[in-house]
Amino acid sequence: MAHIRTKKIWEHNAPAPTDETAYWRRREFLSAVGLAGLAGTAWGGIALAGSSANIQAISDPSRPPPGNFVEFSAWHAEAAAQAQALDTRDWPITIDGLVEHPLTLQAGDLIAGLQQEERSYRFRCIEGWSATVPWTGFPLRALLERVKPLSGARYVRFESFNLPEIAPVQASGYYSAWPYGETLSLREAAHELTFLASGVYGKPLPTSHGAPLRLVVPWKYATKSVKSITRIRVLDTPLPGFWETNRPSMSDPLCNVDPNYAHTRIPQHQELCIGTGEWRETLPLNGYAEWVNALYV
Numbered sequence: 065m066a067h068i069r070t071k072k073i074w075e076h077n078a079p080a081p082t083d084e085t086a087y088w089r090r091r092e093f094l095s096a097v098g099l100a101g102l103a104g105t106a107w108g109g110i111a112l113a114g115s116s117a118n119i120q121a122i123s124d125p126s127r128p129p130p131g132n133f134v135e136f137s138a139w140h141a142e143a144a145a146q147a148q149a150l151d152t153r154d155w156p157i158t159i160d161g162l163v164e165h166p167l168t169l170q171a172g173d174l175i176a177g178l179q180q181e182e183r184s185y186r187f188r189c190i191e192g193w194s195a196t197v198p199w200t201g202f203p204l205r206a207l208l209e210r211v212k213p214l215s216g217a218r219y220v221r222f223e224s225f226n227l228p229e230i231a232p233v234q235a236s237g238y239y240s241a242w243p244y245g246e247t248l249s250l251r252e253a254a255h256e257l258t259f260l261a262s263g264v265y266g267k268p269l270p271t272s273h274g275a276p277l278r279l280v281v282p283w284k285y286a287t288k289s290v291k292s293i294t295r296i297r298v299l300d301t302p303l304p305g306f307w308e309t310n311r312p313s314m315s316d317p318l319c320n321v322d323p324n325y326a327h328t329r330i331p332q333h334q335e336l337c338i339g340t341g342e343w344r345e346t347l348p349l350n351g352y353a354e355w356v357n358a359l360y361v
């Protein structure tokens with residue numbers, strides 16, 4: 065069947081955005097799933113049930129789940145509260161490396177200089193939850209066009225902040241290789257879907273979600289979507305990602321969403337939808353295969 069070419073590629077098969085209240089209360093929602101266990105319970109009138117393996121993996125209280133905002137805490141709820149300490153008013157962002165026009169600008173000025181768009185994307189964490197998130201921001205490609213990668217450029221590296229004075233886990237030495245950084249190939253970075261977000265649900269990003277500017281790569285596990293970026297480096301060789309260094313068994317370095325990926329603890333074939341409580345089959349490349357497959361052939 066022919067596709068409707070007038071649609072933007074991210075509008076195809078896009079599920080409705082996650083209920084906003086449920087999105088902001090994700091941690092409560094996920095702990096309700098933990099309480100649900102096998103018997104099932106309700107959260108805001110939603111009955112929760114799912115495969116026991118997934119529920120146990122998501123909610124196992126003896127293991128701090130990786131992710132979300134590990135600079136602040138390995139525990140999600142604490143991390144969100146502690147991220148309030150991030151002061152993003154003075155937040156220079158540098159784009160440098162193998163580019164013709166390196167630049168350093170205050171985040172607000174960088175964002176104001178680029179055409180803003182709103183895009184709803186599926187967002188899938190390797191821990192097994194997913195949401196459809198309406199982001200505001202601009203395609204990374206627009207920024208790359210401004211700085212102009214040089215001919216030797218092959219990779220783009222995204223780095224968060226290093227502020228041990230306000231981020232307890234950075235001070236603790238629990239993880240290594242700060243700042244939190246992830247690398248994309250230049251082709252992945254320049255793909256039409258790759259996005260830099262400064263807002264969500266029509267509001268400025270809260271610090272807990274990566275203010276003032278965070279990456280969003282919808283076909284990859286959310287680990288790649290680096291929050292609170294301070295530097296973007298265009299490189300000729302890749303640098304290992306934060307989880308590649310700290311939890312090499314957690315996923316492969318590409319971090320492409322893969323229902324068949326043999327994660328050591330968390331089955332990847334299904335995902336819990338924040339808000340509806342539905343367990344949905346996880347799609348290869350998070351439902352974006354048709355548009356990004358060409359990057360991997």
Ligand SMILES: Nc1nc2c(c(=O)[nH]1)N[C@H]1C(S)=C(S)[C@@H](COP(=O)(O)O)O[C@H]1N2
Pocket residue numbers: 130131132133134135189190224225244272273274286287288289290291292
């Ligand atoms: N700097 C930084 N960025 C990060 C993380 C992090 O710990 N630190 N966690 C990642 C993971 S594992 C997830 S699931 C998403 C969560 O983004 P959200 O809280 O806005 O939904 O952020 C990603 N970006």
Ligand SMILES: [Mo]
Pocket residue numbers: 130131132189190191286287
């Ligand atoms: Mo995650």
